Amino acid sequence: MILKNIRFKLTLWYIIILGLILTSFSTFLYFTLSSSLYKGIDVKIKSIAELIASSSTNPFYRYSFGNIDRMLEDPFGWKPVTKFFQVLDESGRIGRKSDNLQHFQLPISALALKNASQGKVTFETTKALGKYPLRMVTMPVIRRRHIISIVQVATSLEEVEEALKTLLIILCITVPSALVVASLGGLFLANKALNPVDEITKTARMITSKSLNQRIKLRKTKDEIGRLAETFNDMISRLGRSFKQIRQFTADASHELRTPLTILKGEIEVGLRRRRRPEEYRKILNSNLEEVNHMSQIVDDLLFLSKADMGEVHLQNHRINLTKLVSEVYAQAKTISMAKDIKVHISNDADAVVIGDRLRLRELLLNLLDNGIKYTPEGGEIRISLERDGDQVKLWVKDNGIGIAPKDQPHIFDRFFRIDKARSREAGGSGLGLSICKWIAEAHGGEISVKSEVEKGSIFTVILPLAPHNEGMAKNETKHPGNARYKIRGF
Amino acid sequence: MRILVVEDEKKVASFLKKGLEEEHYAVDIAFDGEEGLFLAQINEYDLIILDIMLPKLDGMEVLRRIRIHGSSVPILMLTAKDSTENIISGLDSGSDDYLTKPFAFAELLARVRALFRRKMKEKTDFLRVGDLSLSTSTHQVKRGGREVELTAKEYALLEYFMRNPNRILTRTLITEHVWDYHFDPSTNVVDVYVNYLRKKIDRGFEKKLIHTIRGSGYMIKDEP
Ligand SMILES: Nc1ncnc2c1ncn2[C@@H]1O[C@H](COP(=O)(O)OP(=O)(O)OP(=O)(O)O)[C@@H](O)[C@H]1O
Ligand SMILES: [Mg+2]
Numbered sequence: 001m002i003l004k005n006i007r008f009k010l011t012l013w014y015i016i017i018l019g020l021i022l023t024s025f026s027t028f029l030y031f032t033l034s035s036s037l038y039k040g041i042d043v044k045i046k047s048i049a050e051l052i053a054s055s056s057t058n059p060f061y062r063y064s065f066g067n068i069d070r071m072l073e074d075p076f077g078w079k080p081v082t083k084f085f086q087v088l089d090e091s092g093r094i095g096r097k098s099d100n101l102q103h104f105q106l107p108i109s110a111l112a113l114k115n116a117s118q119g120k121v122t123f124e125t126t127k128a129l130g131k132y133p134l135r136m137v138t139m140p141v142i143r144r145r146h147i148i149s150i151v152q153v154a155t156s157l158e159e160v161e162e163a164l165k166t167l168l169i170i171l172c173i174t175v176p177s178a179l180v181v182a183s184l185g186g187l188f189l190a191n192k193a194l195n196p197v198d199e200i201t202k203t204a205r206m207i208t209s210k211s212l213n214q215r216i217k218l219r220k221t222k223d224e225i226g227r228l229a230e231t232f233n234d235m236i237s238r239l240g241r242s243f244k245q246i247r248q249f250t251a252d253a254s255h256e257l258r259t260p261l262t263i264l265k266g267e268i269e270v271g272l273r274r275r276r277r278p279e280e281y282r283k284i285l286n287s288n289l290e291e292v293n294h295m296s297q298i299v300d301d302l303l304f305l306s307k308a309d310m311g312e313v314h315l316q317n318h319r320i321n322l323t324k325l326v327s328e329v330y331a332q333a334k335t336i337s338m339a340k341d342i343k344v345h346i347s348n349d350a351d352a353v354v355i356g357d358r359l360r361l362r363e364l365l366l367n368l369l370d371n372g373i374k375y376t377p378e379g380g381e382i383r384i385s386l387e388r389d390g391d392q393v394k395l396w397v398k399d400n401g402i403g404i405a406p407k408d409q410p411h412i413f414d415r416f417f418r419i420d421k422a423r424s425r426e427a428g429g430s431g432l433g434l435s436i437c438k439w440i441a442e443a444h445g446g447e448i449s450v451k452s453e454v455e456k457g458s459i460f461t462v463i464l465p466l467a468p469h470n471e472g473m474a475k476n477e478t479k480h481p482g483n484a485r486y487k488i489r490g491f
Numbered sequence: 492m493r494i495l496v497v498e499d500e501k502k503v504a505s506f507l508k509k510g511l512e513e514e515h516y517a518v519d520i521a522f523d524g525e526e527g528l529f530l531a532q533i534n535e536y537d538l539i540i541l542d543i544m545l546p547k548l549d550g551m552e553v554l555r556r557i558r559i560h561g562s563s564v565p566i567l568m569l570t571a572k573d574s575t576e577n578i579i580s581g582l583d584s585g586s587d588d589y590l591t592k593p594f595a596f597a598e599l600l601a602r603v604r605a606l607f608r609r610k611m612k613e614k615t616d617f618l619r620v621g622d623l624s625l626s627t628s629t630h631q632v633k634r635g636g637r638e639v640e641l642t643a644k645e646y647a648l649l650e651y652f653m654r655n656p657n658r659i660l661t662r663t664l665i666t667e668h669v670w671d672y673h674f675d676p677s678t679n680v681v682d683v684y685v686n687y688l689r690k691k692i693d694r695g696f697e698k699k700l701i702h703t704i705r706g707s708g709y710m711i712k713d714e715p
Contacts, residue, residue: 258571262593263502269596270510287502422499422522422546 007190014186019179026171033167037160038135042123045137048083049121049153053141056087056149084134085153090117095149106152112138116150125157132158196225200232212240242310249306252416256298256430260291294430301432305415308439315357315443319467322352322393325362326386333369333382341378344369348386352393353467356444364440367433368397368460374427375458376401391466392446400457409450413438437462492607492651493517493668495534497527497553498542498569503592507540510596511603515630515647517671524548531557535667536564538606540599543570543581551584558585565606569594604628611654618653621713623692623700625653634692644669645688652688652701652711661708685709 086097086106092113094105112122115138122138136154140147203216215236216229271284307313330346337344354361365384372382376399383398404412404419411417418424418431434448437460441448445465452458494516498504501522508518519534521527524545531539531553539557543550554566568581568589581589587609588602604616604627616628622635630646632639641649647669652660662681666674674680685701693699702710 255571258592259500259503262571263500263506265593266503266506266510266596270506270513273510273513273596291502420546422501426501 007187007194010190011183011186015179015183018182019175022175022178026175030164030167030171034160034164037163041135041155041157041160042137045083045135045153045155046121046123046139048085049137049139049151052085052087052153053139053151056141056151082158083153083155085151088150088152090140090147090149092150106134106136106154108138108150108152113150116140117147119147126154132156132161193225196229200225200229204232207236209243212236212243245306245309249302253299253302256302256416257295259425260295260298264288264291294425298430298432301430301436305432305435305439308443313443315360317355318358319353320356320358320361322354322361322395322464323348323350323386325358326365326384326395329362329365329369330384332366333373333384337373337382340373342373342376343381345381345383346385347383350386350388350393352386352388354393354444354464355467356464357440360440361444364437364462365395365397367437368462371433371460372397372399372401372458374424374429375399380457388466389463393464393466395462395464396459398457398459403454403456403458404450404452405454409452412450413448492537492647492654493519493534493671494603495519495521495527495530495536495539497521497524497539497545497550499523499545500542503542506596507599510600513643514600515643515650516603517647517669519671522546524550524553528553528556530672531562531564532560534672535664537610537668538603539564539566540603541566541568541586543568551581554581554586555584565610567599567602567606601628607654618650620653620656620700620711621698623653625650634696639691641688641691644684645691648684648688649692652709655711657710657712659704659707659710665708 084098084101084106086101087095088108089095092108097105107126109122109124109126112124115122117140119140119142121140124136124138125133126136127133133156134154135157136152139151139153141149141151200216203214207214215233218226218229218233220226267284267287271281304313326346326348330344334344369382369384376382380400383396385396385398387394387396408417408419412419413434415435416431417434418429424431438448441462441464446463448460448462450458450460492515494511496504496507496511496518498507498520499522504520504522508520511518519530519536521530525547527539527541527545528548530536541550541553545553550568550570554568557564557566565587566585568586569592570581570589571592587606590599590602607627608614608616616626618625618627624633625631627650632641632646632649648665651665651668663676665681666676670680689699689701693701698713700711700713702712704710
């Protein structure tokens, strides 16, 4: 549990590693110090022993044996009160010894005696005198290859042991307290580093589909946590956008589907209330079919637009001969407009190739022509024309129909906007045609605009960028296999 | 019983008219708010079915203006928005009931009948005058326990009579409540239908229920 907590895990690791480092450092310190202290003592007693040995062999030496203390005082500058020494003959009998030994004598081991007889120096630690052990050197004095005497110098280890003990105490106190302080510090640092993570968690937990406008407070630093928070905020915004789109889609769909559903339900229920003649049933079914078609049109359009919103509509990038496309669409519009006694004209002498999606561009043109026919009274005229303008191509669909009032013009590209709802619905419209046109135009890097006067007519202008003309004219224009399956709205 | 339907969606208006007429109601249609308000003011309707989203004048405004002129005609609102906010404000400004689209036609009929009952302070779908009874839900008419077959118009006429017993009903009142606005007032259709009705209801019975009030009109009553 506590191990699931990163800050404790971090601190624990930190403490373990720091503890290992500190203890190994302390052990190293302790042992090197003690060995150098011991070595220093050995060097010191050996040099005293050598001094004494040389004085006993040098006939011109100033001092006699009787005054060893004074003799030592000279070269070392201090009185070696803590140093004990004695001189033995080669058989081990004690000759002179220093005053501070009083009635004690330094012990001599068999090993030291044996070494001495072979001319070797022996270092020993003995417990012979007092509370503290003694460090002692036993050195033979040799003249003309004969051992004439043995010198022993010893010193108490009190200072060394005391120093080492103090060091040990200091280490035993400082290492654990350093660890405690370090662990508190480590915990503090871990907290400081991880608190923003907790904050992110808290925000994330509070976010539901209804509170997607919440954000994590960003800190100025662009460190890992800052980047995490930023990424997280981005994710929330994207989520928010999709939620909004879904809500919008649902609201639009349910609102727009309600009228056809009311009609369907009502007509069927009234129809079923009594026995009717076949013609009556036929009439009801025909009307029902109309509503069902209208509904599927709305659903298709809405689905297209919501896919487009989410960036899931992928346009193909082919070279499209717009001149040819306009002629095709013109032919199609002509047959439909005949039923309403509307003349359709075309003027496209310009050769224009654009890069884009043939099906979508066709849909764009057909939607505009569909509107032209729908909103122009019988006997009216529609003209579709194409013109090159620099590196752009301009496309017009002009009618002399009912026109659009200036106050409505800014809204006609909005979803579901219809000036006369009843009229548009009777013609099977749902107010999505122009918003789809706008999307297609903009997806091709172009734009669409309208100029209109009530009772006089409207001009819809589409501007698209021309394809760079290094490659030949429309040779690589491809026919999509999907063409046949695709149903153009309204036609 | 004469009903005004104010609804801009032509197909909705048309199935409402057809269905209600088949239930023997006289139905007028208005396709926008202004027309609806105009019709409501010049005719005396027994019920108005009013859509909220209307061109020219929205349903709420029509409702408000009808009530301002002191009319207490029952009004059933149709709303495409099912937001409670709308419904509450509708009920506040004086509508009697509401239905959200899409609605079941049978439910609409039940609500219409309930509103008529409420207007007439009746408790059941059965209207009774003496030994004559009429069910507004099944359209069954019985005199002395025997079923009487009536045509649609005869039924509508009888229902109007039975909702207003012991009251003198002038020819104008009768045409206003039983016929729609295509009725030509210069004919004597009312008298003709009252006579048809008399033949089916009163013939063979000693006690006559439908009486002629000379110079004014007709009345249905139990006493002689
Ligand atoms: N050429 C035009 N002349 C007059 N009004 C127009 C013209 N084109 C569009 N409008 C107005 O703009 C509104 C929006 O047009 P749009 O094409 O988006 O929808 P729609 O034609 O009603 O339905 P849909 O195209 O989805 O079948 C129309 O309802 C109409 O009122
Ligand atoms: Mg359109």
